Amino acid sequence: MNASHEWLKALVAHDLSPAAVRDLLTARVVTVDELIPLRQDLSKIVVARVVEAVRHPDSDHLWLTKVDAGGDEPVEVVCGAPNVQAGALYPFAPSGTVLPGGLKLERKKIRGQWSNGMLCSARELGLGESQDGILELHVSAAPGTPFLDVVPAGDARLVVDVTPNRPDLLSHLGLARELAGALGKPLVLPAVPGKVAAVPAAERKRSAGRAGPVAVHLEETSLAHRYMGVVIRGVTVGPSPEWIVRRLEAVGSRSVNNVVDSTNYVLHELGQPIHAFDVSKLGGSSVIVRGAKKGEALVTLDGTRRALDERTTVIADATTPQAIAGVMGGRDSEVTDATTDLFVEVAVFDPSRTRAARRALGLSTDASYRFERGVDIELPPVALDRVTALITAFAGGKVDGVPVDLYPKPRAHTTVTLRVDRARRLLGEAIPALEIARLLRTVGFRIQTAPGTEMLAGDEELSVIIPSWRIDVTIEADLVEEIARLHGYDRFPSDLRPFRPSATPDAPQWHVARRVREELVAAGLRETRPMPFVRGSGDGSEYVRVTNPIADNEAFLRREVLDTLARRAEHNLAHRLGDVRIFEIGATFAPDGALLPREEMRAAALIMGARRPPHFTERQPPNFDEWDAKGLAERMAAAIAPGVVTELVPAQADGHLWDVFIGTMRAGFVKRVTLDAPVWAAPAFGVELSLGVVPSGDVAPRGQHAHQGSAVVVSRSHAEYKPVPVTPAVEVDLALLVPESMAAARVEEVIREGAGDLLERLVLLDEYRGKGIESGMRSLMWRLTLRHAERTLRDKEVEGRREKLLQTLENELGIRQRTA
Numbered sequence: 001m002n003a004s005h006e007w008l009k010a011l012v013a014h015d016l017s018p019a020a021v022r023d024l025l026t027a028r029v030v031t032v033d034e035l036i037p038l039r040q041d042l043s044k045i046v047v048a049r050v051v052e053a054v055r056h057p058d059s060d061h062l063w064l065t066k067v068d069a070g071g072d073e074p075v076e077v078v079c080g081a082p083n084v085q086a087g088a089l090y091p092f093a094p095s096g097t098v099l100p101g102g103l104k105l106e107r108k109k110i111r112g113q114w115s116n117g118m119l120c121s122a123r124e125l126g127l128g129e130s131q132d133g134i135l136e137l138h139v140s141a142a143p144g145t146p147f148l149d150v151v152p153a154g155d156a157r158l159v160v161d162v163t164p165n166r167p168d169l170l171s172h173l174g175l176a177r178e179l180a181g182a183l184g185k186p187l188v189l190p191a192v193p194g195k196v197a198a199v200p201a202a203e204r205k206r207s208a209g210r211a212g213p214v215a216v217h218l219e220e221t222s223l224a225h226r227y228m229g230v231v232i233r234g235v236t237v238g239p240s241p242e243w244i245v246r247r248l249e250a251v252g253s254r255s256v257n258n259v260v261d262s263t264n265y266v267l268h269e270l271g272q273p274i275h276a277f278d279v280s281k282l283g284g285s286s287v288i289v290r291g292a293k294k295g296e297a298l299v300t301l302d303g304t305r306r307a308l309d310e311r312t313t314v315i316a317d318a319t320t321p322q323a324i325a326g327v328m329g330g331r332d333s334e335v336t337d338a339t340t341d342l343f344v345e346v347a348v349f350d351p352s353r354t355r356a357a358r359r360a361l362g363l364s365t366d367a368s369y370r371f372e373r374g375v376d377i378e379l380p381p382v383a384l385d386r387v388t389a390l391i392t393a394f395a396g397g398k399v400d401g402v403p404v405d406l407y408p409k410p411r412a413h414t415t416v417t418l419r420v421d422r423a424r425r426l427l428g429e430a431i432p433a434l435e436i437a438r439l440l441r442t443v444g445f446r447i448q449t450a451p452g453t454e455m456l457a458g459d460e461e462l463s464v465i466i467p468s469w470r471i472d473v474t475i476e477a478d479l480v481e482e483i484a485r486l487h488g489y490d491r492f493p494s495d496l497r498p499f500r501p502s503a504t505p506d507a508p509q510w511h512v513a514r515r516v517r518e519e520l521v522a523a524g525l526r527e528t529r530p531m532p533f534v535r536g537s538g539d540g541s542e543y544v545r546v547t548n549p550i551a552d553n554e555a556f557l558r559r560e561v562l563d564t565l566a567r568r569a570e571h572n573l574a575h576r577l578g579d580v581r582i583f584e585i586g587a588t589f590a591p592d593g594a595l596l597p598r599e600e601m602r603a604a605a606l607i608m609g610a611r612r613p614p615h616f617t618e619r620q621p622p623n624f625d626e627w628d629a630k631g632l633a634e635r636m637a638a639a640i641a642p643g644v645v646t647e648l649v650p651a652q653a654d655g656h657l658w659d660v661f662i663g664t665m666r667a668g669f670v671k672r673v674t675l676d677a678p679v680w681a682a683p684a685f686g687v688e689l690s691l692g693v694v695p696s697g698d699v700a701p702r703g704q705h706a707h708q709g710s711a712v713v714v715s716r717s718h719a720e721y722k723p724v725p726v727t728p729a730v731e732v733d734l735a736l737l738v739p740e741s742m743a744a745a746r747v748e749e750v751i752r753e754g755a756g757d758l759l760e761r762l763v764l765l766d767e768y769r770g771k772g773i774e775s776g777m778r779s780l781m782w783r784l785t786l787r788h789a790e791r792t793l794r795d796k797e798v799e800g801r802r803e804k805l806l807q808t809l810e811n812e813l814g815i816r817q818r819t820a
Helices: 005-011 018-028 172-183 242-250 258-270 351-361 366-373 380-395 420-427 433-441 476-487 508-522 561-574 626-640 744-758 795-813
Strands: 002-004 031-037 046-055 063-068 075-079 089-093 108-110 113-115 156-161 203-205 208-211 214-218 224-233 274-278 286-291 297-299 305-307 313-316 321-324 341-349 404-406 415-419 461-465 580-590 598-608 646-650 656-662 665-673 684-694 713-717 720-723 730-739 759-768 777-786
Touching: 002 005, 002 172, 002 242, 005 018, 005 156, 005 172, 005 242, 018 031, 018 156, 018 172, 075 113, 172 258, 203 208, 208 224, 208 404, 214 224, 214 404, 224 286, 224 380, 242 258, 258 274, 258 366, 258 380, 274 321, 274 380, 286 341, 297 321, 313 351, 341 351, 341 380, 351 366, 415 420, 415 476, 420 433, 420 476, 433 461, 433 476, 508 580, 508 598, 508 626, 508 684, 561 580, 561 598, 561 665, 561 684, 580 684, 598 626, 598 665, 626 646, 626 656, 626 665, 626 684, 656 684, 730 744, 730 795, 744 759, 744 777, 744 795
Parallel strands: 203 404, 214 286
Antiparallel strands: 002 156, 031 156, 046 063, 046 089, 063 075, 108 113, 208 214, 224 341, 224 404, 274 341, 286 313, 297 305, 313 321, 415 461, 580 598, 598 684, 646 656, 656 665, 665 684, 713 720, 730 777, 759 777
C-alpha cells in the first residue's frame, strides 16, 4: 500500500520527518519497504550562497552575481530578482537542470554577460505562486547541499507492506491510528472545505429498502454483510480541486473527475471502497445485489467484455448487471461529464466471493484487494457521510431522500477475557493491569469497567472489547501479542528466562558452524544428519558406551564424524551410487575419566567418485583425489578462522595424509577413508576439523538441530531432505539423429515429458558429426536413468517405455533413432 506523509499529518498533527514516521511504523506495527520523496524534479537544485552582487552594466533591473554552489570556484549568474543580496542563501539550478515547468537551463549570454544557471523563486520550483523574487533560505547548510535535504519541499510516499491479517492498515486512517497511539496525539478526520450537503440518518433494513427514488434489494443476505446507498441529485461533473489531485497523486492514483476522485479519496483515506452509478442509466430505478445468471456478461470500466460466472456477485438494475460487486463497475452506468444524478454505493462484500470473482475474471483492483482481506463492518456509515460531503463540496448537488442501510445480521462487539498473569507468563515480564489497559486503549480497544465506576473490575482479569476494525484479534494470545508490540519489543530485557527466546547473541561456535556449512554447500556437498552411534572396535574402551542404546550393534558414541559418514557412503555404494559428496557438522565423544565424556563439535566432509557431472564433451570425468581433499580442507579452515594462516603438514598417523594446523593449533586431519566397497568404487577421502570443545553440562550450540531417525537422508542443500533410493535403477541410452537447426533442449523437453515419472536423471553424453551422418544432421546421445520408487522395473516395461518414447519423438519432432 502507498501512503502519503502529508495525508497522515492531516489526520494526526505531528512534526516527525517522513523518515522518522517510516522508522516508527516499522518498529511498531508494519514494515515500510520504501520511502520515496515525490519532488524528484527538484533533485538537482542545491543550496547556494551569493558571494557578490552588482548591477548589470546594460540593464537597470538585472544583477551580476557570483554564486558559491559548492564547486571549486564561484559561478557567474545573471539574476533579475530585486531581493538578491550578497551573503544570503538561495536555491540554485545549475546549467542542464530541467525545472518543474519543463524549462531546461543552458549556459547563455544575457545582455552580453554569461549566466550559468538560475537562482530560483518559489513559483519556478513549483512550491507556491509567490512572484516577489527568489526564495531566500533560512537554513544552516553548506553551499552545494541538495535542496531536498534541508527544505521539506513536497510530499513523501511510504510504501507499506501490509500483512494479510491487518486489513485495517490498508488506509491512512489505520496508519494514523497507530501513529496517534504511539505519539499520544488525537486522531482527527479533517473537515471537508466548501459547502457540504446535510446527510439524513440512514434507514436500516434487513434486505430491502429505498434510497430516495431508488429501490435497493439484497437478494441473498450472504452476498453482502452490509450495503448502504444514497442518491445525490444536481451534481456538476468536472475537475477536482488541486489539493485532492495532489493527495491522490501522492499515493499513485490519477485524477479522473470530482465524483470519481471523491470515491477514490475515501478509499485511500478510510479503506472503504465506494462506487458511484449514474442514476439515469439504472433501468427501473432499481439496484439489486444478486448472483450472476448463466450466460450474463458485462463490459467493465476498462472496456473489456467479461463473461460472468454464476458464483460471481453482481450489482444489477431491473434487467442487467451494472457492476461486479467488490471488483469493478460497468461501463454502461459509469459517471461521465453529462451525469447529474448519482447513486453512491458503500458496502461490505463477502471476502470469499470477491476472491472467487477476482480469480475467475483475472482482474485485481484496489477495491477487491481490500474486500478480500475484510472491511470494517462499522465503517460504511462513516464512509457514506464522508463521500457525500466530498461530492457535494466539489460537484454541488444535494441528497435526495433518506439513505438506505441494508444490514442483515448486525454484529455484536467481540469481548475477550485477558488474564494478567497469563500475559506475564507469555511475555516473561510483568506489566501492570493499568498499563495494559492504557496501551490497549491507545489503539481503540475498550476495557469493560465495573458499573458506576471508571476503575477496572479487578487486576486478575480484564474484559477487553475488540474494535470492529481488528478482525485479527479473536483470542487471549492475540491480545498478548498486541501488548508486546505496544509496550515495545526493544524494551523487553535480554536476560535468559523460561519460555521466552532471548535477545542474547548466538554462541560464536554457531556462527563458525554456519560459515563452514555455507562453504561446503557452495562447494557442492550435501549435508547429512545421521545419528552419532557407531559399532565401536576392539574392546570398546576407546569409545563412550550408551547406557540404553537404540540398537545393540550401534551401542557406542562416535569418536570421529567420518565414522558415520563412512557408513553413509557405504549405504550409497550398496545402491550403486558411487559419486558421493557429503558432510556433517556434529558432535564427537571421547572418554574423559569424568562423569561426562569430552564432547567436541567437528565439521567433516567425505568425497569420492566423479569430480564433476558427466558431459558429452568429457565422457568420463576424473575422480576426486587427495589433492581435492587437501583443497577442501583449506576452504573449511578458512571458514573456521578467516584471516588465520592454515598449514597442512604430512601426517605421521597411519592412514592420515595431512594434519591441518590453523595458526599453531592442530585442528584436524585429511585422510583416505577405508570403506567396505565394491571393486568398481573409487577411493574415498575425508576431512575432519574441530570447531571447539563443548563444556560439560552445556547444551549443543544454538542452530544444531536434533537428529531424527536412523536412516540417512541426503539433501540438495541443508534445508531439503530426500531418502536414498532403495530400488535398482535402469539406464537406457538413446542415440538420435537431430537436425542442426533444432536445439538439444527442445529434444530433451520431449524426452522428459515422454519418459514420465520414472525418469530420475537425464544426461546428454555425446555429440557426433561425420562419417555416417548426413549433411545438416548430428547425432546426440542421451542416457536416461529410470527408477520406480517402490519396485524393480521389468525389462518388458522398460522396453515398452523406450519404444513409446521413440514414437513420440518421431511424431512431435520428426527425429529418429540412429541405427549405425
